Amino acid sequence: MLRRHDVWGRTAHHKQFPRAVFRLPRHRLARFLNRLFATDGTASVAGGGSARLAYCSVSEQLARDVQHALTRFGIRTKLRERSVKHRSERRRAFEVEVVDAPSQLKFCDEIGILGQEMAVLRAHAKGAFEQHQFTLDVVPAEVWDDIDKAKGDLPWAEISRRCGRPASHDWHVGRRGPVRRETVAQLAEVLDDDQLRWWASPDIGWDDLVLPERPLTVLRSLTAFLRHRDLVLDEWGFGRRSGRAQGLVAMFAGDSGTGKTLAARVLAAELGLELFRIDLATVVSKWLGETEKNLDRVFAAAQGANAVLFFDEADAVFGRRSDVQDSHDRYANLQTAYLLQRMERHDGPVLLATNMRGNVDDAFLRRMDAVVEFPFPTSEFRLRLWELLLPPEAPRGADVDLGFLAERFELSGGGIRNAAIAAAVLAASEGVAIGMGQLVRGVAMEYAKHGRLTLAADFERFHELVRSGGSP
Ligand SMILES: Nc1ncnc2c1ncn2[C@@H]1O[C@H](COP(=O)(O)OP(=O)(O)OP(=O)(O)O)[C@@H](O)[C@H]1O
Ligand SMILES: [Mg+2]
Structure with missing residues (x-):
């Protein structure tokens, strides 16, 4: 089909869509895009739970055509220039990335790619989409x-x-x-x-969070403080003497997938507040002066909506900078100071999440009202996570041994969730209940994403199955 439509008929750098393609009826255009993505597209799901769906070409025109065609389906994309390795040289290439979860879902529904990645991507985009909706509550x-x-x-x-x-x-x-x-x-x-x-009434609560006693206690006391602070600070007069605003600034620190975002959702739900989730990496703009404006907008909106502000990837701003090296660093320090000030002036709850506790400046940590540590789960907690994340409604095979999975595989809660979803997708496509065969393959897919080896010593009797990637 691609050949017939003459996409291959030119030199690589000048490929473009034959104009007739834009006049194709929707379902034929979808099929055309499907074939294009099957050859030069990639679909993957990263550990942190973000799915990536992109198309790459050395022809800028072709990339733009793809982007243009996707807008016909209401699919939002971003075009960026990249440098890719080709044989031993570097080349310019153009990448069209499907940016948000609703668009990824639309892509899955209307265009689709073949194979397992697609099934997982779909499940994932759906999860992210629902999470997004929850953020809007x-x-x-x-x-x-x-x-x-x-x-x-x-x-x-x-x-x-x-x-x-x-x-x-x-x-x-x-x-x-x-x-x-x-x-x-x-x-x-x-x-x-x-x-x-x-x-x-909110649909998540403390029961959805599997954590050791210590972080749970801190989270509960933060919630209690926020619930009763008006009474204590205003009516009981405790607020008069403290100079700063009556908000609360807390940091959630822990590896990816340990439940930081989930905890923020639970906290907001318990308080009946909305959760405003802001990815700091995207707010921190490369251009001088822009970051402050962006931050002001965010704080003002949160104030108006009575929301919990949740800054993800806080290390983007609070990373340790022992020595200032250039004007960019100096400027980054100014941004940090500004955000700190702004947070302390804010009178609602502000939560910050980081994957790199060790990388956060001490001076900064001292200014937090609380730091909640999210530990990587031990096997005992992994067992509880497996039990929680395989829903009781899902058909479960007789051979399922969650103890084995928890003991053998060092996965975070997020990893367990991904592996469980992947296993469920496999089981559904094979028309069987979720059994060990699907679960260990789900685990192996999760390992592969992080470039981890699937060792015979861990996988034991399932090792052959995982290596061949086949069905039992
Ligand atoms: N402690 C936990 N208890 C229950 N479920 C968990 C826990 N940790 C992770 N999960 C599951 O994994 C999913 C992803 O976790 P979450 O997004 O909260 O991780 P995170 O710490 O925010 O990761 P990241 O640093 O990558 O943003 C959750 O939606 C939940 O289903
Ligand atoms: Mg998170």
Whole structure:
């Protein structure tokens, strides 16, 4: 098909789409893209839980054409120039990356790639998508049926009035999309409806977090502080004497996949607050002055929304810089100082996550109200994680030995989650229950992502299976 459409007919650097391709009907264009991605596309899922889906070509025009064609499916991409190794020389290449989880999902649904990676990517993009939705903290669209029931014949204008909103308030009744949890909670109160209260209650809690006693205790006390701080600081007068704002700044430190993001979600859910998740690496702009503006915007938005601010990849800003080497470093120090100041002025909770505790400046750590350590799970905790992350509804084979998996394989909670999803995808595609054959292959896929060896000593009787990549 590619040959017929003449993509290969030119020298590598000048390949482009034959113009006729843009006139193809949607399903044929999808098929065309599918073939292109099958040859020069990559799909992978990284340890930290981010999925990557990209197409690379030495022809800039071809890359732009791919990007253009993808927009027809509503798939958002980023084009960047890279240098790739070809034989022993370096070459310029152009990469089109599908950027966000909703776009990755659309790609999976409409275009698709063959093979196992796709199945895992899909499961992953879905997870990330749901997480993203959770960050916005919305209740699924099904809630509308119950809103209708609870509302009865009461006019919307009256409901608006009871909520203290203008009669003309737009409830997006026509759209019937997902609804913010906060809104559902408000409706539950004014309509006095238990079903709506049930929808509005958060769907994760402490039970979803497998951690040793120590970090759990700190997390619980942070939550308690945040819940009662108004009473203690304002009404009991404790706030008057402390100069700084009444927020709380805490750092979550631990390896990738140990539950930092999950803990932030639980904390926000327990407090009934929204979680604003900000990737600091993307906020920290290369251009002077931009970072401050970006940060100001984030803090102002959080203040308005009564949200927990969660800065991921905090090491981007708080990395240790013992000696200032150039103007860029000096500037980075200014940024750090600015963020610190801004955090202390903020009167809501601020959480920061880092993978590199050792890399965070001590002066900075001293200014935290709390540091929560997320340890890499020991085999005892890995067993609890396996039990939690293989849902009871999933069909489970008789041979499943979670003790073996927990004992043998040093995976983080995130690794266990990925391995469990991969195993479930394998089982579903093979039409069987999830058994050891699928689980160890899920583990092996997780090992492969991190470039770890699958040793016979660990995999034992499953080693042959993992090496051949085949089915039992
Ligand atoms: N301690 C844990 N208890 C329960 N589930 C966990 C735990 N750690 C990880 N998981 C599972 O792994 C998933 C990924 O973990 P999470 O995103 O919280 O890791 P993280 O520490 O934020 O990693 P990163 O540093 O890469 O951002 C969670 O959504 C959860 O399903
Ligand atoms: Mg995280």
